[in-house]
Amino acid sequence: MSSEKTNQTVQTTGHTWDGDLQEFNNPLPNWWLWTFYATVIFAVIYWIFFPAFPIGNSYTKGVMNDITYKNADGVENTTHWNTRSLFMKEMQDAREMQKPYIDKISKASYAQIAKDKDQSAFAYSTAKVLFADNCAPCHQTGGAGVMGLYPNLVDDAWLWGGSYQNIETTIRAGHVGFMPGFKGNLSAVQIDNVAEYVLSLSGEKVNVANAAKGQAIFEGAGGCFACHTKAGTGQIAMGAPNLTDKIWTIVDVQAAPGLAEKKAVVKSVIDKGVSRDMPGWQGRLSDADIKMLTYYVHQLGGGT
Amino acid sequence: MTDILIQKRIPVIPRMVKGRFRRIKYVILFVAYAIYFMLPWLRWERDNGPAQAVLFDIASRKFYLFDLTVYAQDIFWLAGLLVIAAFLLFFVTGIAGRVFCGYFCFQTLWTDVFVLIERLVQGERNARIKLINGPNTAEKILKLTTTKFLWLLMSFFTGLAFTAYWADSFELTKLFFTGQAPFPAYATTLFLMVTTFVMAGLAREQVCTYMCPYSRFQAVMFDDDTLIVVYDEQRGEGENGRIKPSRDLSVKEEREHQGYGDCIDCGYCVQVCPTGIDIRNGMQYECISCALCIDACDTIMDSIKYPRGLVRYSSEHELHGSPRRWYKLKNLGYSVSILLVTGLLVWSIMTRSLTELTVNQVRQPLSVTLSDGRVQNRFELKVVNKSDHTQSYQISLEGIEQAELDMGHFAEFTLRSGDSVKLQVAIKHTRLNHEGQRIDFMFVVQSLNTKDIPIIRHKAVFNQP
Incomplete structure (x- = not known):
């Protein structure tokens, strides 16, 4: 029988081109044929159990596949x-x-979540997605915000407070932040002096005499102290920023090269004021989602 | 003329043979089966996981191999293993031909066992041919059915043994037979059962001839010194060819005198061939170098008192009278590569760290100014306890003085063996003198329980805006 196999001569298709060019007929092996039949059977079984053929506006739905x-x-x-x-x-x-x-x-309480490595990991990774869906369009993916428009959440300064409670309140209800523009109410010189005083609060070297004049306006006629307090440390109830720290949220004072430029950008804020609005997420997210989001935002740079 | 579109398969019904190569093959078969079928049942006490010597735990992404626990991160060891296997295959094939095919390939091993079963039920080759070509008697149907049933049983245990490597074998078997095992267990067993049955029972030599890529490209690794199974044509054919031993032609000297070769054309070498070829036609791609034809011919040569070796392992060079050369650049290159990769793999396993630390810098933003003027960088750390015991860890910094490390509530933390934790870490540092300045520093993870766990350091960079 094996001699049958080995002595088989190769069959040709019978055509001859160019005198001697012939085409071999290499027959398919049998197992290949059976594999082909198996795929055909598979297809028929598939038609029965899965959606397959269009019929008019509908189609066959398949059986036993609910x-x-x-x-x-x-x-x-x-x-x-x-x-x-x-x-x-x-x-x-x-x-x-x-x-x-x-x-x-x-x-769990926020303190309990923070201490438990499984719960904190779950809250962090879940809220990372929630943050990307709901918060990132303004505050950016990493929470760094946009200078002048959307607050930076990764530093440790909080306009409306950085405790878990404060952050949760902010997310639930949103906030309207407003500072009036003083152009017209204060003269150009007065605004110049106030700007110099505000810069001095952050430790910039300024003209002491001008700053003293500015302080008088800040704590008196200008009314700045009403929100920012007389010490200039701000109030979270008003969303008024602390002017004595190194962080600037509306204009990039740090990046301005000299005193004149720094003064110019601070003056632009006093001139025009600020108006910002964050919507509330109560009702849009579940309580658990808000809780996890609060934990996440606090993790970015929150305080006590 | 009528074209043949589908090639009819001529069934190969190999005959039994005894001899030294058959004996070697039985030993290999026995050892391979013993390992394959018994390994999943071997118990092995370990502190950090199930008491099964070899267990591939997909769900928890851990592979247990005796005292070694392989984590998902270590999967590149598998690449090392595969590289070694490939080089070893090339090396052995270059020197000794298709040793893997003939002696070690599971297709060969399982086909051997299936042929044994077939023989047990239906008898030797002649009886089997008679049975297949004979009328459909009750005996024929009974014997064929019994054979197929035993094949299926064998296939089933093959599948079950494979499945047992992926879960607690005893527990799984209990669940399996009470119908409570998870679906993948049944699917895997069924899949292996079907493929084993089809490949070893029905397809057999067609797998080697048509499906296996290795059989088709192994020829490129051959050279004139490669061991192949050859029929000594000069000796076997003489001047006038092979001939059956009639009364006048039974003595060797007489045959030589008349110009006939030593081959008595008994056909035994053809009958024992598992791929159904005639080795006397020369080297063929179907030949898996199983050497059973050597055993067959030696048996015949012994019985008629001719010297052995009419069919034997030889090489092209040897056949033409020149000695075999072992030392050649190719073999040297393969051996060096194998030693090198094996060394690297062993070194990598021996020096594997028992604590794994991954550091990802938070890049959005890269750094931020804090209200007191300091600069903060944040990092995401992942610590994996790859030791066999529960450990408490402490993380510290090296090479960045004056920096404050804020780990939240995880200044110290405890991990069970195989557990991991992700930590959000902030580093606060006074503002540096230059814009864009960087400090290279190290995160250091230290186990607080034992000094046996080496301290792990990981490079990181502190960035200034």
Whole structure:
């Protein structure tokens, strides 16, 4: 029998081109044929159990392939097999897997979350996604904000307070930050003097006499102290920034090269004032989400 | 003329043979089966995981190999292992031909066992041919069914043994037979069962001939000194070819006198061939170098008192009278590569760190000014305890004086064996003199429990705005 196999001469297709050019006929091996039949059988089985053929406006749905899932609102739905339902089912499974963690975090205090390595890791990674979806458009992906428009969340200065409670309140209710422009109310010289005084609060070397005049306006006629306090340390109740630290949130004083330039940018703020608005997220996010987000933002640079 | 579109398969029904190569093959088969089927059941006490000597735990991403625990991060060891395997294969193939195919390949091993089963039920080759070509009697159906059933049983245990490597073997087997095992366990077992049955039972030599890529490219590793199974044509054919020993032609001298070769054309070498070729036609790509034809021919030569070696391991050079050369650049290169990679792999495993530290700098923003004028950089650290015991760790800085390390509540933390933690870390430093200045420093992770765990350092950079 093996001599049969080895003595087989190669068959040609019978055509001859250019006198001697012939084409071999190399027959397919049998196993290949059976593999082909197997794929055909597989296809028929697939047609029966999965959506396959269009019929008019509809299509064959397949049998014995129901998927039952609950959507985010808890409504149960049963459909034939399709990738969207598979996805919904996966989302349901994910929600159920996360539930024990979220339940735990809902009951825990912020201090407890911060001390527990599993809870803090879960809150951090979940809130990172929430932050990217809800906060990053203004505050940027890393929370660094945009100078003059959206506050920096990674430094340790907080207009409205950096404790867990303050941050949660901010996220829930939002804030309207407002400082009036003083152009017209104060003369150009007065504004110049106030700017010099404000710079002196942060330790810049300025003309002492001018700064003294500015201090008088700051603590008196100008009314700056009403929000920023007489010491210039600000009030979180008003969202008024601390003017004595090294952080500038509206204009980049640090980047300005000399005193004249620094004064110019500070004056522009006193001239025009500031008006900013952050919407509240109460109702848009669940309590647990807000809690995790608060933990995340506090982790970025919050204080006590 | 009618074209043949589908090649009809001629079934190969190999005959039994005894001899030294068959004996070697049985020893290898026994050892390989003993390891494959018994390894998952071997118990092994360890502090940090299940008591199974070899366990590939996909769910927790840990591979347990006796006293070695391989974590997902160490998976590049697998690359090392594969490189060694590839070089070893090239090396051995260059010197000794298709040793892997003939002696070690699981296709060969499992086909051997399936042929043994076939023989046990249906008898020797002649009886099997008779049975297959004979009428459909009850005996035929019973024997064929029994064979297939035993094959299936063998395939099933092959599949189950494989599955047992991926979970606690005893627990899994119990769940498996009570119908409670997870779906992947059933799917894996079924898949291996079906492929084993089809490949070793039905497809057999077609796997080597048509499917296996190695059999097709191994020829490029051959040279004139490579060991191959050859039929000594000069001796076997003489001047007038091979001939069956009739009364006048049974004595060697008489045959030589008449110009006939030593081959008595008994056909034993062809009958024992598992791929159904005739070795006397020369080297063929179907030949897996299993050397069973050597055993067959030696048996015949012994029985008629001719010298052995009409079919033997030889090489092109040897056949033409020149000696085999072992020392050549190719072999030297392969051996050096194998030693080198093996050394690297062993070194990498021996010096593996028991604590793993990954440092990711938070880059959005790279740095930030704090209210007191200091600069803050944030880092995300990941610490993995790869030792066998629970450890408490402390993290400190090196090479950055005056810096304050803020770890939140995790200045010290405890990790169970195999556990990991992600930490958000802030480093605060007074403003540096120059804009854009950087400080290179080290994060240091130290175990507080024992001095046996080496201290781990990781480079990092502090950036100034």
